[in-house]
Amino acid sequence: MIPASDTVPGAPALRIRDLRKTYDNGVQALKGVSLDVLPGDFYALLGPNGAGKSTLIGIVSSLVNKTAGEVSLFGVDLHAQRAAAMRLMGLVPQELNFNFFEKPLDILVNYAGFYGIPRNEALVRAEEELKRALLWDKARTMARTLSGGMKRRLMIARAMMTRPRLLILDEPTAGVDIEIRRGMWQTLKEINAAGTTIILTTHYLEEAESLCRNLAIIDHGVIVEQGPMRALLAKLDVEGFLFDIDGELPQELPQIEGATLHVTDEHTLDLDMPRAMDLNRVFAAFEAAGIRVRSMRTKSNRLEELFVRLTGNGAQQAA
Numbered sequence: 001m002i003p004a005s006d007t008v009p010g011a012p013a014l015r016i017r018d019l020r021k022t023y024d025n026g027v028q029a030l031k032g033v034s035l036d037v038l039p040g041d042f043y044a045l046l047g048p049n050g051a052g053k054s055t056l057i058g059i060v061s062s063l064v065n066k067t068a069g070e071v072s073l074f075g076v077d078l079h080a081q082r083a084a085a086m087r088l089m090g091l092v093p094q095e096l097n098f099n100f101f102e103k104p105l106d107i108l109v110n111y112a113g114f115y116g117i118p119r120n121e122a123l124v125r126a127e128e129e130l131k132r133a134l135l136w137d138k139a140r141t142m143a144r145t146l147s148g149g150m151k152r153r154l155m156i157a158r159a160m161m162t163r164p165r166l167l168i169l170d171e172p173t174a175g176v177d178i179e180i181r182r183g184m185w186q187t188l189k190e191i192n193a194a195g196t197t198i199i200l201t202t203h204y205l206e207e208a209e210s211l212c213r214n215l216a217i218i219d220h221g222v223i224v225e226q227g228p229m230r231a232l233l234a235k236l237d238v239e240g241f242l243f244d245i246d247g248e249l250p251q252e253l254p255q256i257e258g259a260t261l262h263v264t265d266e267h268t269l270d271l272d273m274p275r276a277m278d279l280n281r282v283f284a285a286f287e288a289a290g291i292r293v294r295s296m297r298t299k300s301n302r303l304e305e306l307f308v309r310l311t312g313n314g315a316q317q318a319a
């Protein structure tokens with residue numbers, strides 16, 4: 001454990017100022033990113049492919065050299081006191097990177113040894129972490145034989161061996177099915193409830209919505225929105241509906257002032273309208289155009305809407 005005196009009481013778990021990264025090939029992956037993640041927070045970093053999320057995490061975990069900017073963890077400057085800062089964090093990279101021919105218990109204990117944790121202490125911690133990850137009964141089984149979800153939980157258990165105050169996960173649930181994802185959310189919630197600050201990147205907006213209290217949306221190396229999840233969702237003044245249409249659609253869709261209407265497929269219309277708008281106007285316009293609505297539903301994921309709007313990925317979706 002790092003001496004408490006090295007950290008600054010009250011400092012953010014992660015503080016980033018004007019962080020820039022230009023790769024050797026000239027790609028500007030980060031163009032001046034600033035953010036604060038407070039101790040105890042559960043924070044999401046969202047963004048489309050190539051936004052710069054992994055670059056940011058790479059810099060924070062010292063795997064990637066920054067071009068410019070400041071990063072500190074709990075007040076410990078990453079540049080000036082790299083080793084001390086690194087001891088405060090644990091990283092769960094996107095790719096599985098443990099030895100499949102070792103046993104979970106050995107994977108955890110060896111990892112701890114690498115960080116100078118005595119074997120006796122490592123054994124105690126490993127039991128604790130494997131139990132939390134619901135892997136204790138697999139402690140002495142070849143890791144290769146674990147299911148995909150178990151392997152992911154093992155990655156988290158391993159990162160927790162050093163008792164990090166900040167746990168960073170780069171797309172921890174990418175490609176795993178919803179049931180496994182939900183199980184992992186439970187594990188992460190428990191870790192967060194026990195006091196560890198968590199930052200994760202994800203493509204699953206629903207994941208951010210159900211886990212995180214604060215978030216930043218990053219696009220093309222720039223933060224386009226950040227703040228409390230609730231405040232961002234409340235900001236949404238647009239409501240979306242999907243209409244299931246009976247019969248044929250007219251050649252030309254009705255124009256409804258203030259709203260945008262798209263054809264999703266031959267039986268479905270997609271409408272975005274201001275929250276305050278009267279839905280009767282929509283029905284009147286549909287009726288005048290001979291469109292018969294069989295049923296309607298709200299578009300479910302509001303964060304998705306916000307994300308699409310902010311990152312300009314909406315054009316593709318509507319097309």
Ligand SMILES: Nc1ncnc2c1ncn2[C@@H]1O[C@H](COP(=O)(O)OP(=O)(O)OP(=O)(O)O)[C@@H](O)[C@H]1O
Pocket residue numbers: 023024025027028029047048049050051052053054055056
């Ligand atoms: N080692 C590298 N060398 C050159 N360019 C890179 C390197 N790593 C990333 N980039 C570029 O930097 C930009 C940001 O990439 P990054 O991996 O940080 O995005 P990301 O948000 O993690 O994307 P994804 O969601 O696909 O994982 C991209 O344009 C990418 O091609």
Ligand SMILES: [Mg+2]
Pocket residue numbers: 053054055
């Ligand atoms: Mg990435």
